[in-house]
Amino acid sequence: MKNPYYKIIDQEETIFEHVYKNKLPLLIKGPTGTGKSRFVEYMAHKMGKKLYTVACHEETSATDLIGRYIIKGAETVWIDGPMTKAVREGAILYLDEVAEARPDIIVALHSLTDHRRTLFIDKTGETIPADDSFMLVATYNPGYQKGFKELKPSTRQRFVSLSFIYPENKVETEILINETGSEEDIAKKLVKMGAKIRNLTELGLAETVSTRLLVDAAILIKSGLPQRLSCNVAIAEPLTDDEDTLEALKDLISLSI
Numbered sequence: 239m240k241n242p243y244y245k246i247i248d249q250e251e252t253i254f255e256h257v258y259k260n261k262l263p264l265l266i267k268g269p270t271g272t273g274k275s276r277f278v279e280y281m282a283h284k285m286g287k288k289l290y291t292v293a294c295h296e297e298t299s300a301t302d303l304i305g306r307y308i309i310k311g312a313e314t315v316w317i318d319g320p321m322t323k324a325v326r327e328g329a330i331l332y333l334d335e336v337a338e339a340r341p342d343i344i345v346a347l348h349s350l351t352d353h354r355r356t357l358f359i360d361k362t363g364e365t366i367p368a369d370d371s372f373m374l375v376a377t378y379n380p381g382y383q384k385g386f387k388e389l390k391p392s393t394r395q396r397f398v399s400l401s402f403i404y405p406e407n408k409v410e411t412e413i414l415i416n417e418t419g420s421e422e423d424i425a426k427k428l429v430k431m432g433a434k435i436r437n438l439t440e441l442g443l444a445e446t447v448s449t450r451l452l453v454d455a456a457i458l459i460k461s462g463l464p465q466r467l468s469c470n471v472a473i474a475e476p477l478t479d480d481e482d483t484l485e486a487l488k489d490l491i492s493l494s495i
């Protein structure tokens with residue numbers, strides 16, 4: 239498989255390598271679309287490690303991560319979940335949006351994230367020490383969880399943590415060009431527009447424009463869809479359902495491109 243494209247922003251690569259070498263768990267914080275998942279894929283590929291990704295949501299339970307018994311003919315057989323596989327094989331377990339998952343996964347995380355580095359499976363009575371090359375990586379979006387899904391401080395303190403933010407204009411332009419093959423002039427305009435929208439805090443957006451949305455707009459433009467229309471459907475519409483805010487965003491778009 240081709241190495242996933244990832245533009246290094248800061249010290250994240252070195253930090254990741256040190257965290258891995260020292261068998262610590264890593265938490266990556268940051269708003270959606272800032273390259274967290276891409277970074278983890280890139281690191282896994284670079285280090286030649288298998289990656290088990292779990293996109294956590296409200297229904298994700300410890301059973302989903304650890305495993306379950308299933309009925310096969312006349313027998314019941316145990317099937318390892320992604321966490322158990324990663325622990326046995328020495329892979330990277332990547333829990334995307336970990337705060338979304340059910341609280342019962344935290345119990346499983348505890349014994350894995352401290353000196354024990356052990357997984358207990360109560361259903362089978364098994365205790366599995368993690369392979370030396372096992373690594374736990376989680377991501378969490380502190381922004382939109384305001385008020386409801388927070389990661390408990392006691393859980394947060396188990397991880398070495400890294401913050402991802404939107405890249406500066408020059409870097410983001412480079413990402414757009416590399417990722418989409420977009421013309422430099424278009425990429426620059428999109429990035430400038432993105433920066434403007436990020437500055438407009440009075441729009442009251444729950445989440446502002448991410449690199450992902452700019453990439454989507456660049457892809458549509460490259461494919462031949464008119465520029466403003468591309469931005470309206472790839473940037474304005476995904477950001478809000480509120481009519482006034484949508485109008486304001488579309489105005490800003492037509493002034494920018």
Ligand SMILES: Nc1ncnc2c1ncn2[C@@H]1O[C@H](COP(=O)(O)OP(=O)(O)O)[C@@H](O)[C@H]1O
Nearest residue numbers: 243244245270271272273274275276449450453
């Ligand atoms: N540093 C980066 N290098 C390469 N691509 C990036 C980078 N940051 C963001 N992207 C682009 O933004 C998109 C969204 O990134 P992703 O990793 O899915 O975000 P997150 O997991 O933080 O929500 C990627 O598909 C990629 O096109």
Ligand SMILES: [Mg+2]
Nearest residue numbers: 274275276334
């Ligand atoms: Mg992601």
